[in-house]
Amino acid sequence: MQFRYAVTGLAIVLSLAGCQRTSYSDSGSYSPAPLQAQPVQGVQSGSLPDPTTQTTPSGQFPAAPQQSASLGTGAMGEAAPATALDVTKEQMVGNWRVASAGSSCDMFLTLTNLGSGSRGGTRGCAGELTAMGSWEVSGKQVLLKDRDGNVIGRVYKSADARFDGSTNSGQPISLSR
Numbered sequence: 001m002q003f004r005y006a007v008t009g010l011a012i013v014l015s016l017a018g019c020q021r022t023s024y025s026d027s028g029s030y031s032p033a034p035l036q037a038q039p040v041q042g043v044q045s046g047s048l049p050d051p052t053t054q055t056t057p058s059g060q061f062p063a064a065p066q067q068s069a070s071l072g073t074g075a076m077g078e079a080a081p082a083t084a085l086d087v088t089k090e091q092m093v094g095n096w097r098v099a100s101a102g103s104s105c106d107m108f109l110t111l112t113n114l115g116s117g118s119r120g121g122t123r124g125c126a127g128e129l130t131a132m133g134s135w136e137v138s139g140k141q142v143l144l145k146d147r148d149g150n151v152i153g154r155v156y157k158s159a160d161a162r163f164d165g166s167t168n169s170g171q172p173i174s175l176s177r
Contacts, residue, residue: 080139081156084157085156087137089111091157093109096109099173100172100174101172105123107125107175108121108123115145116149117134117143119133120133120135121133128167129153129173132152133147141155142156142163153165153168154166
């Protein structure tokens, strides 16, 4: 019983010893040096340019990417086949395995807005697909775009978890889960 009181008393003494004030100067108190004032430039005011305009006189906003008039057609001017299934953005979100040019890679599609489409990207792909930065559903096709918003390929839904199409250079693409 006395041992328990001794251990408790020692614990109290040690915890109170940790509460002692330590000083960082000979005077017994510590205060940081005052900060030096920094010069401040004048505040400007004015109205912001309309964000819906494509460019401003100062060139502050980039022009919207040019889209071809054939958004509903496949690469090389081919229309999606009559057997193409309807597709929604929500069906596209997630990870896809891509087969192109005899090799395979990964494609990731999100619903995060990026320009006129949604953010997307590839890993381990070759050719035009390395530049993929966004995607968009247009009719029964999915447009694959580069980081500047230019269409680099198109795919259409051919089965429940499969999309087929081609890049602008005519290279076949297949997406599957």
